Amino acid sequence: MAYLFLSPWILGATLLTIGPMVASLYLSFTDYDLFSAPTWVGFDNYATLFTGDERFWHAAGVTARYVLISVPLKLGVALAVAMLLNRPRKGVGLYRSAFYAPSLLGASVSVALVWRAMFSTDGTVDRVLAAVGLDVGGWVDRPELALLTLVALAVWQFGAPMVIFLAGLKQVPRELHEAAAIDGAGPVRRFAGVTLPLLTPVILFNLVLETIHAFQAFTGAFVVSSGRGGPSDSTLLYTLYLYQRGFTDFRMGYASAMAWVLLVVVAVLTALVFRSARRWVFYAGEDR
Amino acid sequence: MRRVVWHGGVLVVLLVLLYPLVWLVSTSFKPAAEVVSTLALLPSKPTVGNYAEVVDGVGGYGVLHYFGNSLLIAVGAVVGNVVSCSLAAYAFGRLHFRGRGPLFGFMMITIMLPHHVVLIPQYVIFQQLGMVNTFWPLVLPKFLATDAFFVFLMVQFIRTLPRELDEAATLDGCGPVGTFRHVILPLLRPALITTAIFTFIWTWNDFFSQLIYLNDPEKFTLPLALQLFVDQATESAFGPMFAMSVLALLPIGLFFLAFQRFLVDGVATSGLKG
Numbered sequence: 001m002a003y004l005f006l007s008p009w010i011l012g013a014t015l016l017t018i019g020p021m022v023a024s025l026y027l028s029f030t031d032y033d034l035f036s037a038p039t040w041v042g043f044d045n046y047a048t049l050f051t052g053d054e055r056f057w058h059a060a061g062v063t064a065r066y067v068l069i070s071v072p073l074k075l076g077v078a079l080a081v082a083m084l085l086n087r088p089r090k091g092v093g094l095y096r097s098a099f100y101a102p103s104l105l106g107a108s109v110s111v112a113l114v115w116r117a118m119f120s121t122d123g124t125v126d127r128v129l130a131a132v133g134l135d136v137g138g139w140v141d142r143p144e145l146a147l148l149t150l151v152a153l154a155v156w157q158f159g160a161p162m163v164i165f166l167a168g169l170k171q172v173p174r175e176l177h178e179a180a181a182i183d184g185a186g187p188v189r190r191f192a193g194v195t196l197p198l199l200t201p202v203i204l205f206n207l208v209l210e211t212i213h214a215f216q217a218f219t220g221a222f223v224v225s226s227g228r229g230g231p232s233d234s235t236l237l238y239t240l241y242l243y244q245r246g247f248t249d250f251r252m253g254y255a256s257a258m259a260w261v262l263l264v265v266v267a268v269l270t271a272l273v274f275r276s277a278r279r280w281v282f283y284a285g286e287d288r
Numbered sequence: 289m290r291r292v293v294w295h296g297g298v299l300v301v302l303l304v305l306l307y308p309l310v311w312l313v314s315t316s317f318k319p320a321a322e323v324v325s326t327l328a329l330l331p332s333k334p335t336v337g338n339y340a341e342v343v344d345g346v347g348g349y350g351v352l353h354y355f356g357n358s359l360l361i362a363v364g365a366v367v368g369n370v371v372s373c374s375l376a377a378y379a380f381g382r383l384h385f386r387g388r389g390p391l392f393g394f395m396m397i398t399i400m401l402p403h404h405v406v407l408i409p410q411y412v413i414f415q416q417l418g419m420v421n422t423f424w425p426l427v428l429p430k431f432l433a434t435d436a437f438f439v440f441l442m443v444q445f446i447r448t449l450p451r452e453l454d455e456a457a458t459l460d461g462c463g464p465v466g467t468f469r470h471v472i473l474p475l476l477r478p479a480l481i482t483t484a485i486f487t488f489i490w491t492w493n494d495f496f497s498q499l500i501y502l503n504d505p506e507k508f509t510l511p512l513a514l515q516l517f518v519d520q521a522t523e524s525a526f527g528p529m530f531a532m533s534v535l536a537l538l539p540i541g542l543f544f545l546a547f548q549r550f551l552v553d554g555v556a557t558s559g560l561k562g
Contacts, residue, residue: 001464002385009376009395009439012432017398020409027408034412084298089291095298097548100555102305104540108493109511110533113518114312117526124311156305160555167556216402219495226519239496242404247500252408259404266402 028257033250045257058233059241067214070154075206078158082165100159112223119149140224143234153220161206168202200281215266316531323527338531348505351532358509361426365491366484368430369438376433377442378468398436425501438483445479482554485547489540510536
């Protein structure tokens with residue numbers, strides 16, 4: 001009987017998840033252009049990826065930079081604003097919703113287009129900076145700055161982790177703060193000694209979620225660079241390069257190999273974060 | 289006094305944050321000459337000309353055509369997710385069957401799986417079925433509960449419902465199907481609504497899958513039409529482009545205003561991504 005309820009999911013899991021996973025692992029060892037049958041090439045795709053493809057390493061580097069800058073920045077802003085909103089004042093609910101709004105809109109092409117316009121030459125950002133004497137020109141046209149527009153787009157969507165932080169902050173018992181205050185701890189000591197340790201499980205949760213998410217960022221890079229990853233490949237995120245290889249060059253075997261490399265990297269990183277969590281995540285009611 | 293400073297500070301941050309959206313809406317009402325040339329936030333003479341232009345046509349079709357395509361896919365995805373995920377969630381949350389633990393564990397793993405690792409074989413499957421350049425690849429998977437996150441969300445919710453209700457239904461002669469229909473489903477409503485709203489918004493905003501599966505402008509959705517537009521556009525077409533962007537964000541904005549409490553609480557309690 002249970003399997004009746006489960007049958008759509010089982011069908012999806014086998015036909016659209018497990019099957020394709022196995023198939024893409026197989027395809028990663030082949031040459032496949034979608035139109036003729038795949039031909040087995042052994043480890044050729046992986047060998048080319050790691051030793052013969054500069055753009056692969058470049059894309060990996062761009063993605064690493066994107067993840068390393070955007071995730072901590074986004075979580076930092078999210079925590080700071082959550083701290084600001086975490087008090088019993090009128091209007092907090094409304095503010096919380098307003099700060100969350102960009103998280104719903106930010107993944108859209110529309111917002112990416114706004115970003116492209118605001119960060120281009122003579123766009124809003126350029127003019128505002130020029131007005132204060134910083135003449136940098138359009139960010140999206142400069143290889144050393146283009147990636148930062150994508151970082152800004154990611155950080156702009158700090159609302160979702162902020163809401164999760166707020167929920168976590170509500171769990172911090174008021175008595176602990178009062179006790180620490182009586183012992184003479186100032187706001188900074190109380191934050192570092194009480195709030196932060198009790199918040200570590202939520203930080204871990206947000207960190208894992210945002211990291212996995214950041215590795216798969218695509219739309220912003222595609223729209224800002226018209227699908228090319230420019231200027232000078234500076235916004236060539238890993239997923240964008242994978243898309244180009246698979247769906248522009250029709251090198252499906254190669255793109256499958258890239259997908260598996262991505263899976264392994266994300267899985268290993270997630271595992272490492274969870275392992276390290278034993279040392280820095282503090283669960284209330286547990287002795288350290 | 290401290291209260292005033294606090295509100296002031298929050299509002300300043302909020303203003304910076306929402307500035308791009310205000311800029312977008314105001315630019316969409318600017319006459320062509322003002323779109324790129326001025327820094328002034330407000331149009332000197334507001335016009336709906338940009339909107340009239342996109343309603344007339346972009347890439348051969350009026351914006352309403354693309355709007356309709358997006359809507360069709362989003363509604364299909366919502367129905368698919370609500371039906372298939374609630375069925376699976378009931379099985380995982382209430383029924384006993386062989387292999388429940390491992391299967392549930394597997395489902396949890398699929399939530400974290402990068403989509404790219406199944407992308408290409410899925411594309412090959414839909415190509416073999418002759419479904420590329422149709423809406424099926426974007427809707428059909430939802431009927432097979434591939435958005436496992438929502439299954440998890442509903443399982444969590446079902447676990448909070450008292451089991452006595454199921455037992456009472458069983459005493460009244462309900463089998464699993466009856467219990468699901470008459471007991472679980474009505475109580476599951478909040479989780480179903482959360483699922484429906486988020487599925488709608490994510491599908492509406494989705495770009496990657498639509499980019500891959502749809503290649504005929506007749507089938508294009510709003511995000512694809514926008515992308516097509518920007519590649520063809522000269523500076524004079526920026527006004528209409530932003531008008532179209534506003535139209536593309538409008539349903540999400542309305543959903544947000546109507547359900548903001550629901551959405552934000554959904555994120556707070558389950559860690560839903562925005």
